[in-house]
Amino acid sequence: MTPASKAMLTKIVVGAVWLFAVVWPMTGITPQGFEFGKAISIVGFAMAAVLAGLGLWKLRQKLDAAGFKPFTALANRCCGMPPWLWRGLLLAALLAFPFVSSRYGQDVAINVLVYVTLGLGLNIVVGLAGLLDLGYIAFYGVGAYTYALLSIHYQLSFWLALPLCAVMAAAAGVVIGYPTLRMRGDYLAIVTLGFGEILRIILNNWMQLTGGPNGLLGIKPAAVYLPDPENGWEFVRVLLKSPEAQYFLVLAIALFTVVSVRRLADSRIGRAWEAIREDETAAAIMGVNTFALKLLAYSLGAVFGGLAGAFFSAKMRFVSPGSFTFIESAMVLAMVVLGGMGSVPGIVLGALALIALPEVFRDFENYRMLVFGAAMALMMLFRPAGLIPAKRVGRRSEEAHS
Amino acid sequence: MSAPILELRNLSAGWGSAPAIREVSLTVERGEIVTIIGANGAGKSTTLMAISSILRPMSGQVLYEGADTASVAAEKLPAMGLCQVPEGRRIFPRLTVAENLDMGAYFRKDGDAVRHDMEHVFELFPRLRERRDQKGGTLSGGEQQMLAIGRALMGRPKLLLLDEPSLGLAPLIVEHIFAIIRRINEESDMTVLLVEQNANLALGLAHRGYVMETGRISMTDTAENLLQNPDIRRAYLGE
């Protein structure tokens, strides 16, 4: 047995024991006495999944070594295709999705796309600029309430309100970021956590404006003007209420986010964010205005949270503080970390994994958060840089030597 | 005669509430190589961080090209020609060599000249050219030091602050790096303020030197005189 596979085996055994220690007390200690079956089956499933994953991985390595490289060949073929072609195919698939999917599938897809937008927004802050933000959902809330209030009190159309939601979220980002971004690391995380909670408490208590815990009702859905074939192709106002319509709306927002975040990451600003993430003092010595750029990362991240929030409120036609709890922030952060910080496809996959998978495993319901936590921990053991690590994430010198 | 490029007047600065350097005064004239030597914890790096405005003076002044830098933000200094190669290199480990060099020219808008300067850095350090698309963190210690110096050169400094470029490197690489420092000083007329623990090497390269002990300047002289000073030889050259 090679040392590497020995180390892997140790990891798996330790992982299984640890998972059992976490799962058993919650599932096995009952008023009727101790019970082991459930915990064992959960651990068994988890380990089977890990082993299957590892097996596939090994198989791929073996095949690679044997010169049979279907994945690499496929990847080469994909990369050999002009980018516009595979982008076009992907887009076509995304556009066709609602027509081949059930109502339920559409709902899940809408949810995934909302979280893709949130994940990519948070990725600017966490993945690019390297600032740990535990209160990101506050900006989702700002966007949602901004559209809710504008729609209820001023009957403002969704399209006019959308940029205002982005501006309000960005302003909230500046207001929260200005006093906090001078802090580093752990302190920043704690303070952003606090601000996230403050926002939720304000929403809960500012009765006249927000309706408190009862939330706000009567928000208008988004509307578009489309030519109506039955009415002599005259333009008529269509409310985007059906799941298909909402899917296309959020798809547009998510695609806009993907394109913007990609561009930002490749820009001079993106490079400066990465430098700050790597070594803030060294970045300052290179002439990077670290404070202004961190504030920019924070408020640009907030913009996408605000857009997602506006969509959320137009879709639900109801908002209440209950949708903007810490657990949501944690969820979005988990997507970013799980998927691979700084990597756009990784975050899309992370959102898929965290939203779609729990839907698949509905049975877990009560243990969802537990399974979720366990999955995160195992992930960190086996793929510490995320499912699809960002391309530029190389190994640090210390790691390379160890 | 024009003002010295750098002058510290009774500068006190530090990381917490107590100053780590006290009443430090020194001058660096244009075109000179000046070194600060001293033992661990003497306050050499603190001095450079105060010059780069990362630390603010508790009292006293930093004059760069005759002007007080108290109101100048740290990130404005590279554009004014003051660049630092910080202690421990501090390159950006997950950016490639070329991206690291680009960061050194972050404030510059003259793209063509930046590309030209990168070529120049690659001429000075051919190993960097071979590794231009490799992550900074995967370079060897010596290559990282070359990258750190190259990155600072990308800002076209008038005054280059160098903090212990010899740290942890094999003698041959140190010699190579010191030869290049001398070359850029002579060819590009770049002023250098060099902090070193390796007093022998530093005094061999520099024109003048300052000796720092527990946060204060204890002695200053020409490099030759310092090299011959028996106290210095005993304390810093291991005799």
Ligand SMILES: Nc1ncnc2c1ncn2[C@@H]1O[C@H](COP(=O)(O)OP(=O)(O)OP(=O)(O)O)[C@@H](O)[C@H]1O
């Ligand atoms: N980042 C920091 N935070 C807090 N204190 C620091 C920091 N850097 C240095 N100090 C303190 O400042 C004092 C002077 O340290 P400094 O790094 O300036 O010494 P040095 O002369 O550069 O030493 P060396 O040759 O070991 O690099 C020391 O007491 C040190 O503990």
Ligand SMILES: [Mg+2]
């Ligand atoms: Mg030092």
